[in-house]
Amino acid sequence: QVQLAESGGGLVQAGDSLRLSCVASGRTFSSYAMAWFRQAPGKEREFVASMDWGLGNIYYADSVEGRFTISRDDPKNTVYLQMNSLKLEDTATYYCAANRYYSKTSPAAYDYWGQGTQVTVSL
Numbered sequence: 378q379v380q381l382a383e384s385g386g387g388l389v390q391a392g393d394s395l396r397l398s399c400v401a402s403g404r405t406f407s408s409y410a411m412a413w414f415r416q417a418p419g420k421e422r423e424f425v426a427s428m429d430w431g432l433g434n435i436y437y438a439d440s441v442e443g444r445f446t447i448s449r450d451d452p453k454n455t456v457y458l459q460m461n462s463l464k465l466e467d468t469a470t471y472y473c474a475a476n477r478y479y480s481k482t483s484p485a486a487y488d489y490w491g492q493g494t495q496v497t498v499s500l
Contacts, residue, residue: 379489386494397458399473410480411456415469427480463498
């Protein structure tokens with residue numbers, strides 16, 4: 378069982394930066410692929426970024442490539458999402474998710490989810 382807790386969301390202006398954090402419980406964090414998804418009101422949950430376990434692959438959605446960076450600190454059981462050059466369309470609730478070993482872009486592939494943190498980007 379893995380429990381996830383996101384933090385770091387807030388209200389920012391377009392062009393600003395935010396860093397989201399997700400702390401996981403459990404002693405096998407390093408063997409999990411970690412991902413960030415987001416969901417805007419009235420829309421489906423969409424993939425943002427993911428990182429395989431260990432020194433594995435990293436994936437980004439086209440909409441955030443070059444602006445967002447996912448990273449992880451296994452000794453701290455934490456995954457981060459550095460978000461730069463934020464746009465209005467980045468406004469959403471951001472969720473952290475965990476899946477054993479290898480990441481996927483489908484939300485259905487993930488076994489564990491956090492409660493989400495709200496990111497609102499204004500003009």
